Amino acid sequence: MSQTKTIDLFFGPxxxxxxxNFSVRVTVDGDTVVKAQVIPGxxxxxxxxxxxxxxxxxxxxxxxxxxxxxPDHSETGYATAVERLAGIEVPExxxxxxxxxxxxxxxxxxxxxxxxxxxSIGLYTVGQWGVGDRDYILDLFEELxxxxxxHIFNFPGGPRWDTPPxxxxxxxxxxxxxxxxxxxxxxxxxxxxxxxxRARGTAPMTxxxxxxxxxxxxxxxxxxWAIDVRKDDPYAAYPDLDFxxxxxxxxxxxxxxxxxxxxxEQSIDLIRQITRKLRKMPRGNVRVTPNxxxxxxxxxxxxxxxxxxxxxxxxxxxxxxxxxxxxxxARGPSISHGVQVYEEMVVGQRVADVAALMFSLxxxxxxxxx
Amino acid sequence: MSVKKEGSYxxxxxxxxxxxxxxxxxxxxxxxxxxxxxxxxxHTNNLEVCIGCGNCSRVCPDNAxxxxxxxEYARKEPGSxxxxxxxxxGRCCFCALCVEVCPTGSLQMVRTFTHVDEKKDSxxxxxxxxxxxxxxxFVLDTKNLRRK
Ligand code: SF4
Ligand code: SF4
Numbered sequence: 359m360s361q362t363k364t365i366d367l368f369f370g371p372x373x374x375x376x377x378x379n380f381s382v383r384v385t386v387d388g389d390t391v392v393k394a395q396v397i398p399g400x401x402x403x404x405x406x407x408x409x410x411x412x413x414x415x416x417x418x419x420x421x422x423x424x425x426x427x428x429p430d431h432s433e434t435g436y437a438t439a440v441e442r443l444a445g446i447e448v449p450e451x452x453x454x455x456x457x458x459x460x461x462x463x464x465x466x467x468x469x470x471x472x473x474x475x476x477x478s479i480g481l482y483t484v485g486q487w488g489v490g491d492r493d494y495i496l497d498l499f500e501e502l503x504x505x506x507x508x509h510i511f512n513f514p515g516g517p518r519w520d521t522p523p524x525x526x527x528x529x530x531x532x533x534x535x536x537x538x539x540x541x542x543x544x545x546x547x548x549x550x551x552x553x554x555x556r557a558r559g560t561a562p563m564t565x566x567x568x569x570x571x572x573x574x575x576x577x578x579x580x581x582x583w584a585i586d587v588r589k590d591d592p593y594a595a596y597p598d599l600d601f602x603x604x605x606x607x608x609x610x611x612x613x614x615x616x617x618x619x620x621x622x623e624q625s626i627d628l629i630r631q632i633t634r635k636l637r638k639m640p641r642g643n644v645r646v647t648p649n650x651x652x653x654x655x656x657x658x659x660x661x662x663x664x665x666x667x668x669x670x671x672x673x674x675x676x677x678x679x680x681x682x683x684x685x686x687x688a689r690g691p692s693i694s695h696g697v698q699v700y701e702e703m704v705v706g707q708r709v710a711d712v713a714a715l716m717f718s719l720x721x722x723x724x725x726x727x728x
Numbered sequence: 729m730s731v732k733k734e735g736s737y738x739x740x741x742x743x744x745x746x747x748x749x750x751x752x753x754x755x756x757x758x759x760x761x762x763x764x765x766x767x768x769x770x771h772t773n774n775l776e777v778c779i780g781c782g783n784c785s786r787v788c789p790d791n792a793x794x795x796x797x798x799x800e801y802a803r804k805e806p807g808s809x810x811x812x813x814x815x816x817x818g819r820c821c822f823c824a825l826c827v828e829v830c831p832t833g834s835l836q837m838v839r840t841f842t843h844v845d846e847k848k849d850s851x852x853x854x855x856x857x858x859x860x861x862x863x864x865x866f867v868l869d870t871k872n873l874r875r876k
Pocket of ligand 1 (some may be wrong): 773777778779780782785812815826829830831833834835
């Protein structure tokens with residue numbers, strides 16, 4: 359049998375078709391990928407060890423950097439784990455503000471995602487729109503937290519401050535705007551024949567495969583597997599909110615993108631539920647944190663997970679009774695999506711879909727390297 | 729849901745109407761977008777009120793605060809030290825934990841956040857009551873970008 363000559367191509371770390379500081383070496387035969395090897399590690403910062411040298415309260419200042427487009431889920435995952443360990447009950451208003459932030463963060467991460475995937479198939483306008491609209495969400499984050507990207511706001515014990523006056527109205531106004539924009543996104547992108555032809559049937563994933571590879575989040579739901587940490591292990595205000603788990607069937611690139619588009623709509627609805635509730639609640643009491651400099655937590659261990667925009671993001675925290683974690687371990691969704699799953703799924707795809715698959719799985723390299 | 733199964737080649741062209749809309753972006757420096765009320769920018773410290781307890785330095789996750797001697801503030805009250813915090817903006821991540829733990833409330837953050845200088849030492853300074861340096865509050869001064 360004659361063997362054609364294969365060549366190695368490098369995608370990344372400096373390549374617009376890669377999601378960040380990350381690289382993939384693909385071996386191609388003609389136009390088809392026959393082997394892929396991911397090369398992570400460009401962004402390793404050793405968060406787990408750094409956390410062990412710090413106070414309980416200092417964690418959120420660091421770990422928001424684990425996932426850049428979606429920092430609030432990192433903060434809340436860690437805060438949930440520490441609260442479970444210390445037996446802290448966050449005040450009701452604090453829980454709602456937390457959920458509000460998480461959903462806003464999900465919206466901003468999905469806007470990035472829409473643009474990222476569209477960019478990988480050449481529809482650059484969507485990226486411009488996504489980043490433009492995301493800035494309005496960042497404006498609100500700035501008003502609430504005092505920072506645009508790394509909010510450092512969800513501490514163990516609750517969010518840092520109450521909402522500024524009139525904040526709920528501004529959020530509702532933005533939700534109306536985003537809902538209108540979503541219709542325009544539909545016309546430009548989700549109903550675009552070019553997108554549908556490129557995405558449908560590309561790199562399908564079955565539910566059984568998703569379960570075997572520990573795929574979580576929207577990628578798992580796109581295969582029809584109804585898992586969602588917000589339902590399975592509720593945190594923040596999710597037990598009180600009314601929503602269903604959305605799923606797709608096919609598990610291909612198209613289903614993964616449409617899954618996020620549907621969840622975008624769901625997040626808008628959740629935010630409206632939250633602001634309605636926040637208006638009725640007495641203001642003020644949002645956080646219970648002991649004196650941060652002398653805060654000791656009794657020995658024990660706890661796991662806290664959140665449903666981030668990319669999948670299950672969990673923190674396992676061990677205390678030996680000291681002023682900081684004895685051991686902290688993060689479970690990020692991108693390790694399975696970006697390394698194990700990606701390496702297998704990209705085989706057999708065309709070169710043009712190498713970047714498209716990476717974007718459709720929503721791989722976050724800072725989360726892989728940590 | 730308004731996502732259709734087959735899609736269309738025509739509907740994306742409706743996006744062309746965006747061409748007659750105003751852009752998202754603001755024209756810096758002609759238009760200045762002021763930071764929010766709660767914006768966490770540079771530090772200020774009322775050196776008279778600060779007692780030099782060092783809480784800010786101990787809570788800082790980035791080790792950005794060093795307590796430096798200030799003999800002129802030696803006082804007799806218990807807990808008072810002749811030290812004042814010095815912040816290194818090469819390390820600070822603007823988390824405001826230092827502001828939160830300051831028992832006297834002397835340490836605060838202002839909304840100014842631009843500082844451009846060739847000398848790296850100018851990024852390490854002792855916050856006092858004056859807003860950090862001469863750049864006016866939240867104006868990105870293009871002349872400042874080219875200071876000698
Ligand atoms: S600024 Fe506040 S926390 Fe820091 S030394 Fe002075 S009084 Fe203590
Ligand atoms: S803002 Fe945060 S990083 Fe900066 S000096 Fe204060 S505690 Fe340290």
